[in-house]
Amino acid sequence: MLSDVYLEENSSDIHMILDPLELTDINQNLCSWPPQGFDDGITGLPPRKESQIFSVAMGMKKKRNVMLNKNEQNSNSRAIRLKWKNAAYRALRMADPWKEFHLEKLEVETATRYRYSALRKDWVVDEVTIKMAKESFNHGAMRSCYRVKKLSNFAHDNWEHASNYVAKKYMENVNREVYFEDVKLQMDAKLWSEEYNRHNPPKKVDIFQMCVIELYSRPGKPLFHLEHYIEGKYVKYNSNSGFISSEGLRLTPQAFSHFTFERSGHELIVVDIQGVGDLYTDPQIHTASGKDYGDGNLGPKGMALFFHSHVCNNICHSLSLSPFDLAVPEKKANQKIAHMQRSCKTRVRGTEEICILPSQYERSHLTEFLRARTRTYSGSSLPGSPSDSEILGSPVDFYIRCRSRDSGNRTMSSGSEDMDGEDDERSEDEDDISNLGLNSDSGVGSLHLSRRKRYDSESSATSVDERERVAFQELIARQSRPSCVHNEVQLRKMLENDENRNPETSVLGQVHLEMAKYHELGRFTAEDDEEEYNRDAAFFHMQHAADCGIMEAVVTMARIYLQLQHDLLVDISVPDTPQHQEKGVWYMLRAASGGDRAAIIHMAKAFDTGENLGLSREKSWKEAVYWYDRAVNMEEGEEFDACMDDPAYLLLSRQADLYRQGGYGLEKDYNRAGELYQEAAEAAMAAMKGRLANKFYMLSEEVWGEIEE
Structure with missing residues (x-):
């Protein structure tokens, strides 16, 4: 430690002279001695005063560490900014895949749009301006697909910058309510994707934003489903009947389905996972009751089909999802899937959150619970991924704001569609970064250089009452309902x-x-x-x-x-x-x-x-009487007549016999026996068994006669 620093001038050089620290210097520059509450009179030490020597010397190492950390952070930040710059550069120069179809030359149509809020369970209605191709360009098993350009609320008739959409229409005539039920299903599934993301899995997932449009100017006012056109390779990962694709086998889709089963307390499971990468569309939900979500909801049968072919993977284990019990022959049959999963490239980071079980109140209000939980998302991500502030200040965000003037500050899903007020207009994130493509019924196409968008269901804050807060705090301490x-x-x-x-x-x-x-x-x-x-x-x-x-x-x-x-x-x-x-x-x-x-x-x-x-x-008439009485007095409201096995009058008469005889732990009770014979007679009369009824009346008289004797 050094006490004095001064300069010594020679003829040609200036030298820095450092003298060692002396004991007198320590006495003159006492630091924070003695501690507060210490008796100065005992030590004889002078009053405490701050020492600049020690504060500077001991702060040198800390300052050096801070500078090293700051330099490392700046280096990471520069690398992240460079990645976003490259992404923006590539996105700006990405051509419109539908340019050759000249959709801008088609006639303009105004349609009524119906958007569903999964949280509020209501619909928001407004109007949109579109141009739709007359002929379908693809179709799936049930729906045909049409190319659509939709004008942003802020595009001012600039169709060159309109986003690409896909309109889907059922090829067979279906009830109009089917279109709305499909949207409700997909938006409810989207909430579960947000809850899955909150647990920080290795790869986040998202589900297409979908709405219903009504072309009221056309004959019959036809309905269409409207989705963003997502460019990429369309893959069906699993189905609603237990199918798992061996060609596109991945860990995340299967773990997501398993997650929804445990996270909902076995109330539902999201299956039929398909889409581009981890952006899914057209899912199916099986519920415990088998109600809602259309004919594809197979209830517990669909859950059984999923788990028969499901093999827990690393993501399932990292989220503390418990394996579903399978017999040894079933496990052997699934060894092929287990072996294929080992070759998947996705790896867990070790920071995934353990799932927790919703309370009874939260299970009855699952969407509100999910939304409240999603707002607690911590934003943890892979090393090197951008933070929220970096995303909002990135070149991509700047480009979106300048080109469309239509972007809200989204971190999880830049294209979410809010449900009220001014946010309704800002929700149509018409950024041109993703001009999207299609294959089959899904609205997706061949793989090209692109950056996929994620579309949040809603980002407007909702009030959470005190009851939900208390339930949420209690919820943290409990584990997930296992499989x-x-x-x-x-x-x-x-x-x-x-x-x-x-x-x-x-x-x-x-x-x-x-x-x-x-x-x-x-x-x-x-x-x-x-x-x-x-x-x-x-x-x-x-x-x-x-x-x-x-x-x-x-x-x-x-x-x-x-x-x-x-x-x-x-x-x-x-x-x-x-x-x-x-x-x-x-x-x-x-x-x-x-x-x-x-x-x-x-x-x-x-x-x-x-x-x-x-x-x-062992034999026990006391137990026998108890069970006979339960059988007679079942609260099912059923009437057991003579055509049924063990009608009530026979059970009553047998009880009366046991009370009359006594034994095997049952005391004799003539009075109770007489009452039971009377009840048996009345039950026999109700069953149109007159002769048996007379017999039971006679037995009751005999028993009461034995009492008098």
Whole structure:
């Protein structure tokens, strides 16, 4: 450490002289000694004063580190700016792929546009000016595609700078509501893409902005779907029926579908992923109820089809998505897909966020919840990617503002279409960076040099009440609802122990039940395979469905183990052993506790006779009376007449017999027996069984006579 610096002049040179630091210098320049609260009288030290020597000397290293970090940041910033400059340079010189079709020479049409707000669940109506080709240039399985130029609100009849769009029309006559339902589906799926992006996956995804236009000047006022024309190679990654493309196999689309299943608490799954890169269009949503989103919504059946062919990849693991339970034969069949996924180039960064489970309130308001969560997006990205401020100040942003005067400050999706006020007009981001191309029904075409745009569903802020804030804070501490049965069972046990909450029907269990049914129907058996369906896999999924509390599966498992006739998996059986009998009784008790009438009566008769009780239970008339009473007093509003098995009057009379005799844990009760005989007689009269009714009346008189004796 040095104390003095001064200059010594010689005849020709000027030298810097540095003297060592002396102890006297330290005494004269005490730094922050002693600490506050220290007794100066004890130490004898002079009062504290600031030392410029120590503050400068000790700050040199820190300043050097700050300068190094600043230089590194500046270097990264310059590299990013250079990338954006290059992108803008290439975009400015990119030719219009539709220039040769001279769409600007077509007649001008004014159309009514209908845009859907997935968050507010309402429609916004305005007018747009377009020029549409008369002939379709491509078509898919259901819709024809037409080239469209749409004039920006700020283009002032400058059709050379109008953006390219694709109008799609159903080739068959469909109800007009179908067009609007398609838009609702796609915009709801877009919210899920934003939620997926919030968890910082290696590659972000987006879904086309789509609306409905009505050409009211044409006969019949035809409707069209309107989408941006996206240039690039169109790929179908998966379908709504479990198909996975081996040609375009990628990790992100499959992980996105799996993510939506867990993130929604098994309420839905977004499938039928297709598009250009990670810009998707025409998705399908399967819901737990099977309602909404058109005929393509296959409900739990569609979820089963997806998971039968899904193999969790690195992105699934990085997002803490749990693997769906598959039988060993199914895993072996999927080894080819697993091997192909290892060759995919996408790699996780290790910064992905763990998914968390929405609360019950948030599950009933999923779109509001998603939007609130998306606004908390941190903006983390790959090293070297531009920050929000760099994007907004980039040459591309400057070009968009100068050319179209129509861009809002979008970071995730520059082309979002807001829903109210002045933002409605600014939402039409007509930047010419992407003149876009088409292939098939999707609105996309061959690969050319381009920069794809992302279109946000809406960016206008919405108020979030205090209830949502509190629920969100509580939500952070909870894990996602898993796709594996083990965690689902544990969760259901917790809900069963909570007296204030009734466990809902398990969607995951329903998915496993549908997979068992598909196996039995031969859906997963190859057409050229002469072998029958895989019974082990079908039994595996039936057992998992039963573990999740699906009543149909519980009853089936009970009847299989008890060697009883069953309607599902009719050709599957197990050896008749005491252990299997015990399992069968356990499943039958679960079914009876769950309210299955046949299971209730089975357990009543088992405790009555002492047969089929397994290894750990004994004959008990007290238990038998309990189950007989539950069977008679079921709150289903059903009337069981003589044509049905075990009508109510027979069950009542058997209860009366047990009370009359007593034993096996049940005390005699003549009065109760007489009342039950009376009820049995009345039930027999209602079932038009007069002779039985007279018999029960006589028995009731006999029992009451025994009381007097």
